[in-house]
Amino acid sequence: MFEGREPIYHQIAEAIRGEILSGALKEEDQVMSTTQYATTYRINPATAAKAFAQLVDEEVLYKRRGVGMFVAPGAAAALRSQRREAFFAERLEPVIREAALLGLSTSDLTDYLASHATTGVSTTAPDQTPEER
Amino acid sequence: MTGYRLHTDNLTVSYGKTTALTGINLDLAPDRIHGLLGRNGAGKTTLMSVLASLRRGQGTVRVEGQDPFENEAIMQNVCLIRESGDLLLDEKLTTNLSFLEDARPRFDRTYAESLMATFRLDPAKKPQALSRGQASAFGAIVGLASRAPLTMFDEVHLGMDAPARQRFYHEVLHDFAEHPRTIVLSSHLISEIAHMLETVTILHEGRLLLSNEADDLHVSGATLTGAAEVVDRHATGQQVVGTQDLGPTRQVTVFGDLDEAALAAAERDGLTVGAVPLQDLFIHLTDTDRAEEAS
Structure with missing residues (x-):
């Protein structure tokens, strides 16, 4: 864990976003306290607190005074729509560039996508969560 | 407090x-x-x-x-x-x-x-x-x-x-x-x-x-791994604190005020850009015998 080049608190925040997107953490679920997080992953409590503060800023988590941190209503949908915007620029662009280097045509790519639609790419309405499919 | x-x-x-x-x-x-x-x-x-x-x-x-x-x-x-x-x-x-x-x-x-x-x-x-x-x-x-x-x-x-x-x-x-x-x-x-x-x-x-x-400190270090000449090209101008060769593959550890755009460019050129664990950084900075050999 925490092997990336980004600051550790970014990596923690990203891991929590990932759990919300996958449904492992649901709206209104309580997330671990900074103390639990720190002792579980053996990281400085301030690092965990920074990650939580960032997610509160992004309105992914919210704080209930004296109780703890919870997943904000609508967090999963908001994350999904942000990720969709970034998906083409950050994920697909490099793939398309690599494909061009390898001499693959657009139809090679679309054929591949079409044949793999059942395993990877959903053909259902884009607003459904994985469980709803 | x-x-x-x-x-x-x-x-x-x-x-x-x-x-x-x-x-x-x-x-x-x-x-x-x-x-x-x-x-x-x-x-x-x-x-x-x-x-x-x-x-x-x-x-x-x-x-x-x-x-x-x-x-x-x-x-x-x-x-x-x-x-x-x-x-x-x-x-x-x-x-x-x-x-x-x-x-x-x-x-x-x-x-x-x-x-x-x-x-x-x-x-x-x-x-x-x-x-x-x-x-x-x-x-x-x-x-x-x-x-x-x-x-x-x-x-x-x-x-x-x-x-x-x-x-x-x-x-x-x-x-x-x-x-x-x-x-x-x-x-x-x-x-x-x-x-x-x-x-x-x-x-x-x-x-x-x-x-x-x-x-x-964590964001001040990076490893660049790939073909030796590509690695050298991208490491130029950065502070190199360690170099390791595995056949034609070279890994350099750079440390300092890193140019993130340059690292992104290195990645586009096929290099793997990785984090430097604190222990590795410590070894690079304090292993004086090795540092002298490298310079």
Whole structure:
């Protein structure tokens, strides 16, 4: 864990976003306290607190005074729509560039996508969560 | 806020003709876990001894704004745990705890007893009857339960086996989160404690090599791996602190104010850009023999 080049608190925040997107953490679920997080992953409590503060800023988590941190209503949908915007620029662009280097045509790519639609790419309405499919 | 702020200005410490520390300028903020790293003989223990008022040097030392030397108000709130331990050797552990309870204003006896159970220590034993691992554990218990505004652990967990160290790290983080104070951790087991540290201070041959936020240090290092000539092209202009060749593949470790755009360009050219774990960075910066070979 925490092997990336980004600051550790970014990596923690990203891991929590990932759990919300996958449904492992649901709206209104309580997330671990900074103390639990720190002792579980053996990281400085301030690092965990920074990650939580960032997610509160992004309105992914919210704080209930004296109780703890919870997943904000609508967090999963908001994350999904942000990720969709970034998906083409950050994920697909490099793939398309690599494909061009390898001499693959657009139809090679679309054929591949079409044949793999059942395993990877959903053909259902884009607003459904994985469980709803 | 309960932790002490630490400051030294041009601190130099000599033992006879040997200079252990030279011109150390250091600022450590209160209520954080600071890592103090260095190779054997780098001056870590000397620095902690000065902060614990066991020793005096030239220059300025301030613990919470005061000179700690022979300063009782400060000394009772500063706890330095050394592997050898500073205990009443002829008294049972429980008697040692009673003595500490009197000497340390914030000592938590209940917490100490629960840690004795956690580390499976028999309170009726005397310090000299303890194994190395048990002695280390008792030192850790004293350090934790003292809840001193400045607590320094000097290689205290070196004698512990892996599960005991795990418990020690857990307790440090848990108790620090519940009772913030200034903690200085000194260890050679860098990879085990790296993410526990909020700041990292490295001493090398008696001098201060760096003192940084752990987060800043983490983003200051990168490895570039790939075909040697591509790696060299992208490493030009960056501070290279390590190079490793595996056949036609080269890995360089760059450190400093990195140009993120240049790293992104390196990735586009097919290089793998990776993080530099603190332990690797430490080795690159303090392995002087290797550094001289490389230059």
